[in-house]
Amino acid sequence: MFCSNCGSNSIQEKKPDGDTHFRKVCSACDNIIYENPKVVVGSVCTYENKFLMCKRAIDPQKGLWTLPAGYLENNESVEEGAIREAYEEAYAKIKINSLLAIYSLKHVEQVQILFHSKLVDLNIKPGIESLEVGLFEWNEIHWDSIAFPSVVWALNNFKERQNLDTFKVYKNPI
Numbered sequence: 001m002f003c004s005n006c007g008s009n010s011i012q013e014k015k016p017d018g019d020t021h022f023r024k025v026c027s028a029c030d031n032i033i034y035e036n037p038k039v040v041v042g043s044v045c046t047y048e049n050k051f052l053m054c055k056r057a058i059d060p061q062k063g064l065w066t067l068p069a070g071y072l073e074n075n076e077s078v079e080e081g082a083i084r085e086a087y088e089e090a091y092a093k094i095k096i097n098s099l100l101a102i103y104s105l106k107h108v109e110q111v112q113i114l115f116h117s118k119l120v121d122l123n124i125k126p127g128i129e130s131l132e133v134g135l136f137e138w139n140e141i142h143w144d145s146i147a148f149p150s151v152v153w154a155l156n157n158f159k160e161r162q163n164l165d166t167f168k169v170y171k172n173p174i
């Protein structure tokens, strides 16, 4: 690893004065190299009662199914990132509906922010990171070939919320 400030490769682990964590610190210029979780953004994208799923063309988990999601870029809002990912992976035009869930994946140093989005039209096709894309009813989802645990969490969180909304309608009759 090289110092991003001076280019030196003399990096040591130490706890800077007043800090709570050990950090990578450049011995040459005292620059502290902060390491923080990456932000992943994506969405459970629905069209009527169907869910947009993408079969991964790249590792990790090539050949398995996922939601349109990926790393947030600099100078991009989380909503813009989710919209971009859906287009990159499935040429899908989506509208963000609501925030669905936030997951702290400490073991992989990620924060995942998942929205519920709605597919604007049916013109979808695989982007460069997808082998195949499709719209699946709940029971048609390839549950035995899902790429990441958070995909299952997000789909289930959507289902829970949907049921909650149904309940609310009954609870507040006009």
Ligand SMILES: [Zn+2]
Residues within 6 Å of the ligand: 003, 004, 005, 006, 007, 008, 026, 027, 028, 029, 030, 031
């Ligand atoms: Zn340095």
